[in-house]
Amino acid sequence: MKCTATRIFWGAALLAAGLAHASSAGAQEPGLTEKTIKIGMFSPLSGANMAYGLDVVNAAKMYYNKINKDGGVHGRQIELVIEDDRCNANDLVSAVKKLVEQDQVFMLNGGSCSAAAVAAKDYVVRSKIPWVMLNASADGALYPPTDYIFGAFSISQYAVGGSVVDFGKQHLKAKKIGYINHDDAYGAWNLEAAQETAKQLGVELAVESINANITDVTAPLIKLRAANPDTIAITTYAKPAALIIKKAYELGITKPIVLTVTGTANLSQLVENVGSKDALKNFYVQDVLADVPGGPKIKWVYDMYKESYPDLAAKPDHPQAYMPYGIAPAMSVVKALTDAGPNPTREKVAEVLRNQKFDSGVMAGPIEFGPNDRAAQESTIYLKFDGSQQTLIPGSFKSLWKYKG
């Protein structure tokens, strides 16, 4: 009898121990083992929008590889699972759901296309997974702020539009700015900040909103010329930007033209598409890096790229212009994992991110989040570009737009 009771007792104890073990194993954060931590990346890696993502992912990858070579984060090696989001909302959501539910990643580091990235917002917030974007500004996912989504490491669209007005006013002394934006999410966001900044600085805006697939820009440019602005700010993508610059030259518009970072993915292609360097005599480009591409402050990034991807670096147009933008988000992820301690949870990492502040040394301004702010980077620099040489304009410029809640 006693023997039976003892057996039952030990059996129950073993069962309880087993259940406790199973429950602790169940409590283990997804994507986390003693030796590894799995991070899900996604970006456009194919198709027409590849220039926005391929080398950005490559830059983040080479940074993570460096961290792994240096011993990883708290002894854990970073494992990457990479998905193509095709810059398309449905595909991006597919990629995110696959990473989270099938690949069981610990956190997300991806997104290069704003409108597509916004589609994953609700799912990520509901699933409570920290998401550090790559170079998507995705303002629609950052405002109103959530506890789990962090982005705009290159810049937010609100900062793009506001800062170009600041540059026009401060550096070019413009009183009236001809402002060309897209009639899409990007355009709406940057225009909102441009209007707010213009209001605060006492600058008048003449706005022309165009479709991203426009093939003839004569009408909007003639209207802008009639408005007689002191400078023209272009916040479009690269293709319409080339059309606008070319047509402005043909129409004899000699006022300074400033192209924001939305259209600078491939400057050599832009020069080719514009057709004449004379069209670029009074031309400026916005950038969000700490230095001119390849300049001394960020040379290490370009050197690391050449070392990591010798074959790709040998190809023309590589690294792509946005390549260095992948570094700051990867730094943010590594720093958050480090600061969350040796036993990170998704909640701990998200909490650390919400108060993160550091200088990447790669971007124009500090990476900084706050209680009401999930946009990492808000500063821009400007370069005078004559078709071959880029000359840095001293100082950095900021949008005056603030999220009011």
Place this chain on the structure above:
Amino acid sequence: MSDKAAAMLSRSEASPPARWTARSNVSPARIGLLALTTAVLIFLPFVVTGYVLYIANLLLVFVVLCLGLHLVIGETGQFALAHAAFYGIGIYTSGLAGNAFGWPFPMSMLLAGLIAGAVGVVIGAVALCMRDIYLALATFAFGEALQWVFLNWDKVTGGPNGLRISPARLGTLEILSDKQAYPVVAITTLLMLLLTILISRSRLGRSFRAVRESEVAAMAMGIPVRRAKVTAFGLSAFYAGVAGSMFATFSTYIHPDSLGFQTTILVLTMVVVGGLGSIAGAVGGAVVFGLISEFLRQTPSYQEIIYGLILIVFMMYAPRGLFAFIHDKAGRVFRG
């Protein structure tokens, strides 16, 4: 008068009107396939991840879109290229009904279908005087115009910021995951499939096909061609509206970028490659091409080339569609 149209019309006279009768020629293979499909649909949520269910939901939305396009192009022969616009009407109607009034999803789904269908009837009536390439261009223009409306009617659609859609609800139940949405999407798809089969086997379906084969012959036989065309447009748009509402049960955001010509072309490709004029082709085309597209996402460097090659191979070796091809091959095997 074409022989095909005459044969179709004479059959339409001989068949019981507007009533589906069980056919004796339903093969065991078809019944087996149907049973297998039903079993897969029922057990899917118990064995796969949320990601797979999201893909399944998306594929089922495309199945309904393809069924709608099948009615107007495959059955009636009207080359309409505005399907994404009707789909968009469905998404926005359903989303706005949920956001503004908290309507339960069956009501918003019905409303989405009816509004899209009503717009489809209007477009169908306008398009009566056009055919072939002119009809294609006119409906294409309508699709583009509506995308412009989605993009610029900020106060209603959210414009370029897109529209956030409240989770679909029924009473106190709120659909917050793909798993919860799946039964709604799957059952709606089955209902729409059943409706398509009923239409196809009814007098209305036969009149659609008669119009497709020869409008003059159909008219000579007393078929109201204009009414048939407008009805086909309306029904097709109704399907697209319902598909939009299905999408809104598991997706919480819509941006006008997703409602362009590219979406119409994708659905058209699915219908044509699956087999123009065949319900199985429309369903199979949606599933096969949806899956191919998702699998190719895993091979970023070569996906465009592989997708293009697959399309070319299909068009070269299976010009009547994937399912006609399979049917022929299977028939030869069974005949020895």
